Amino acid sequence: MKYLLLIANEEAAMKAMTPADMGPMIAAYTAFSEAMVKAGAMSGGERLQPTATATTVRVRGGKTEVLDGPYADTKEQLGGYYVIDVPDLDAALSWAARCPGASHGAVEVRPIWSM
Numbered sequence: 248m249k250y251l252l253l254i255a256n257e258e259a260a261m262k263a264m265t266p267a268d269m270g271p272m273i274a275a276y277t278a279f280s281e282a283m284v285k286a287g288a289m290s291g292g293e294r295l296q297p298t299a300t301a302t303t304v305r306v307r308g309g310k311t312e313v314l315d316g317p318y319a320d321t322k323e324q325l326g327g328y329y330v331i332d333v334p335d336l337d338a339a340l341s342w343a344a345r346c347p348g349a350s351h352g353a354v355e356v357r358p359i360w361s362m
Contacts (some may be wrong), residue, residue: 322354
């Protein structure tokens with residue numbers, strides 16, 4: 248079954264990190280990604296651009312509204328995601344707990360509804 252791991256973190260804290268601070272974090276994500284590939288669990292994933300680059304589209308009463316910025320004002324912002332293909336929710340939760348983002352933010356696990 249496919250699951251989406253949504254990685255949320257505080258964008259301001261990430262922006263404030265020095266290159267020396269970023270090194271270990273990048274290494275942790277690289278190792279995590281490699282482990283998922285080796286296990287055959289990873290279907291995809293990417294890091295996202297900052298929320299300042301986001302655009303939100305809504306249609307209300309037949310009129311399209313285009314707004315600069317993310318869809319919600321929250322303490323944590325969506326920073327990236329992984330699409331994984333694992334046997335069940337327990338396996339997805341296990342991978343989410345191993346994600347480096349879980350130690351400094353949150354990882355939401357959502358089943359993908361195959362269409």
